[in-house]
Amino acid sequence: MSLSIYNQLNKMSHEPIEVIVVGLGFMGFGFLSLTKNSPGISVPLILSRRPQETVEYLIKEGYAAQIESNPNTIKDLHKKNVIAVSDDLDLIKSYENKIVLEMTGTVDYGTDVALRTVEAGKHLVTMNPELQATVGTPLKELFDQKNLVITDVIGDQPGSLARLIASSKLKGFKPIMAGNMKRYLDIHATQSKMKPWADDKGLAVRQTVSFTDGTKQAIEMTLVANYFGMSLFGAGMQGPRVDNFDQVLNVFNWNDVPPEGVVDYMIGRNLFPGVFIVAEHEDPHQQKYLRYLNLGDGPRYILFDSYHLCHLEINETIANVALYGSATINNGNNPVTSTIALTKFDLKKGTVIDGIGGDTIYGSIRKAATNSEYLPVGISHGAILKRDIPQDTPIRLEDVELPSTPATRLLKLV
Incomplete structure (x- = not known):
């Protein structure tokens, strides 16, 4: 981070950039912990699909936290250094701030978060290359229409x-x-x-x-x-x-x-x-x-x-977005590559693909212009095979029945 950015953030210590964090996994907690010792950025609200578990974890780690979904109460809690936790994604729109940090590591839930963020008129910072490389281009079109920033982070x-x-x-x-x-x-x-x-x-x-x-x-x-x-x-x-x-x-x-x-x-x-x-x-x-x-x-x-x-470098991206409206990296408007799904083993008709990090498929980068008929790995989870496919074979879109998810709908594949 440049010294000028640090100095600007330091001047904002009494009125910091408020960031809604979605997802408190390994990196999410690392970022939250960083905000205690790095100026100009604060976290009033964490959105989690497991709010009670998240609150218990935060308390165990020494934070004051409670479940809360009222925007005004969340503001009051923030003034008392209490972190609000909720599973209500409507807070992306109803809580008053400018930046959402999406750290879910998922494509479907992450797409829902992204769509709600642009609808709320807020900038989206992601630590989620899977989301960006899968649906980042249609998302960028939506964010561009509202003069908003969508970007992945420095640090990944x-x-x-x-x-x-x-x-x-x-x-x-x-x-x-x-x-x-x-x-x-x-x-x-x-x-x-x-x-x-x-x-x-x-x-x-x-x-x-x-x-x-x-x-x-x-x-x-x-x-x-x-x-x-x-x-x-x-x-x-x-x-x-x-x-x-x-x-x-x-x-x-x-x-x-x-x-x-x-x-x-x-x-x-x-x-x-x-x-x-x-x-x-x-x-x-x-x-x-x-x-x-x-x-x-x-x-x-x-x-x-x-x-x-x-996570130690995320603040630089957040500062660039908040202070300059500048993106670090996104999927662009005209993608030239994609990551497609290949079979890890011989798979039978009717197999339900378990997606990224599972036992059925792996991803490999290909040129987009000559591989548009293949299944993007980011939307493979839950797809059902229509035929037997041998090991190490690229899976075609016509080979699967896709589930209806925020991502497949955004890509107009269902």
């Missing part, structure tokens, strides 16, 4: 890559690859296999499976590709295995990079959980400076952030 990989790309362009670089890193990939990972690891880390097993089988990464890079108009080397990402990070310049064929650049990733046990770009600098006079700065001889250079700090 897509937002952190967006910040890195913007910073590189200010330095005169031309990004030709936006990159992500994985230490482990098993496209056939199951919940039973990953549960011990998830329990050890304190994470939901569904979330853990989505990391492990590559779905989460495909969705994140879909969002980056669509916001910046970047493409793919071929049918999907290549994901070469490497021993060390600096091998990136040697494992891709740079002659195959299209003018708009590509998104891709590397996999290796020694990689760090950060983001990187490969960029060229078109000013030949800068090459001697870049060599002096230990970035190499060029013509391609690696720029990276060795970490992304998740």
